[in-house]
Structure formats: structure tokens, C-alpha cells
Amino acid sequence: MSRTSFRLLRNITILGPPGSGKGSYGRPIAKKWQVPILTASTILRNAAHAEIDLDSGRLVDCEIVTSYIFEYLCQSSMHKQPFMIDGFPRTLLQIQLMREWPIEKQVHVALQLDVPDFVCEAKMLGRRHCELCNGQFNTAAVYRQGFNLPPQMPDSCDRCIPDRNWTSRLDDTPAIVKERLQIHGEHQKPITDYFAINGRLLKFRPYNGMQDIHKMRESTEQWLTSLKFD
Ligand SMILES: [Zn+2]
Numbered sequence: 010m011s012r013t014s015f016r017l018l019r020n021i022t023i024l025g026p027p028g029s030g031k032g033s034y035g036r037p038i039a040k041k042w043q044v045p046i047l048t049a050s051t052i053l054r055n056a057a058h059a060e061i062d063l064d065s066g067r068l069v070d071c072e073i074v075t076s077y078i079f080e081y082l083c084q085s086s087m088h089k090q091p092f093m094i095d096g097f098p099r100t101l102l103q104i105q106l107m108r109e110w111p112i113e114k115q116v117h118v119a120l121q122l123d124v125p126d127f128v129c130e131a132k133m134l135g136r137r138h139c140e141l142c143n144g145q146f147n148t149a150a151v152y153r154q155g156f157n158l159p160p161q162m163p164d165s166c167d168r169c170i171p172d173r174n175w176t177s178r179l180d181d182t183p184a185i186v187k188e189r190l191q192i193h194g195e196h197q198k199p200i201t202d203y204f205a206i207n208g209r210l211l212k213f214r215p216y217n218g219m220q221d222i223h224k225m226r227e228s229t230e231q232w233l234t235s236l237k238f239d
Pocket residue numbers: 139140141142143144163166168169170
């Protein structure tokens with residue numbers, strides 16, 4: 010297999026509503042680029058006095074979040090190379106605080122997963138975990154408005170009986186999922202505006218889910234290569 014000649018030179022965030030697949034798309038792309046992917050919620054969870062649960066969708070105090078992430082970037086060896094981050098920045102205040110960091114630690118560009126709420130909602134409600142094989146599945150099928158997202162069902166576990174041994178996350182209820190999407194929607198525009206204003210935002214709509222991962226990566230590489238930085 011030929012190695013990609015692309016090298017990530019800027020710190021990139023992956024933006025998108027909860028349930029849009031930031032981690033699912035981000036991980037293989039970061040792996041291909043051989044850069045670390047940082048997850049804001051993991052950094053916060055690991056931070057000492059974290060009574061913090063970002064997964065709940067509640068927005069934790071912006072200054073605390075921002076300072077934990079900055080601390081992590083300063084301590085970890087990861088900051089010496091460009092990185093991908095998932096879950097930061099989430100608010101305009103976080104951006105304002107981030108802009109006081111040294112430029113090499115800031116997030117420079119953003120890849121936005123342009124996934125409508127109805128898709129995210131269906132996919133979050135469809136998430137299943139199999140207690141027998143530890144597999145992660147998704148029972149939701151979305152074939153609307155150009156999307157072609159079949160359910161993700163087991164192909165290897167013969168003990169898996171759909172919806173018998175499967176559980177959902179406790180917070181994947183219709184009401185909580187709606188609330189998470191609403192909170193995200195309220196905070197999204199100033200963030201995408203911040204990156205878009207200098208052409209530092211690429212929108213990508215993965216109509217075919219993970220089947221679009223190569224297209225997503227290649228579009229992002231081409232776009233990043235074409236960007237001019239001072
Ligand atoms: Zn199973």
C-alpha cells in the first residue's frame with residue numbers, strides 16, 4: 010500500500026452535532042495521518058477533580074474546560090505535533106479563551122460534519138451494546154433526503170440475538186437526545202463562523218456514512234493543502 014504524502018500541519022477540530030459520528034470518522038482519519046486524536050470529554054474525565062460529564066450534553070463551565078485542555082496540551086508530548094481534537098471548542102467563550110494560548114497550541118482549522126438533526130437523533134437512539142460479545146451496533150436505518158445509512162448489525166457474533174442481549178446507554182432517551190441536539194444547535198453558529206471567516210472551515214456531508222470516509226479524508230487533505238497561512 011502506498012503511503013499518503015499528506016502531512017497534517019495544523020491543529021484540526023472535528024465539529025458536528027452529538028451522534029454525527031465525530032469519533033467514528035475522526036479516529037480512522039487521524040490514524041491514517043499518524044496524528045493523535047484528543048477527545049475533550051476524555052481529557053476532562055481524566056482531569057483530577059472532574060465532577061464533569063460532557064456526555065450528558067450539558068455544557069460545563071467554559072473556563073474550567075479550556076484550562077484543562079490547555080494544561081493537557083502543555084503536559085502531554087502530543088502538543089509537539091499537530092493534532093486532531095473532538096469536542097473542543099464548543100462555545101464562543103471557549104474560543105475567546107483559546108485565542109489567548111500560544112498560536113501553536115490553538116485549533117487552527119475545522120472539519121464540520123454536516124449531519125442534520127434527524128439523522129443524529131435516529132443514530133443515537135439506535136445505538137446498542139451487546140453484553141455477550143461487547144459489540145457496538147446500531148439498529149437505525151436512515152434512507153431519507155439522500156442519506157443511505159443501513160443499520161450496523163453483527164456479522165461475526167452468532168450469540169448475538171438483536172434486541173435480546175443488547176442494551177442502550179441510559180442517556181440515549183428521546184428526551185435527552187433532543188436536548189443534546191438543541192444545546193448543540195444553540196452554540197454551533199458562532200463556532201462555525203469563527204472558523205469560516207478566514208476560510209478555515211470545511212463542511213462535509215457523509216451521505217453514505219462510513220463508506221464516505223475515504224472521500225472525506227481526501228477532500229480534507231486537498232482543502233488543507235490549498236489553504237494559505239501567514
Ligand atoms: Zn453479541
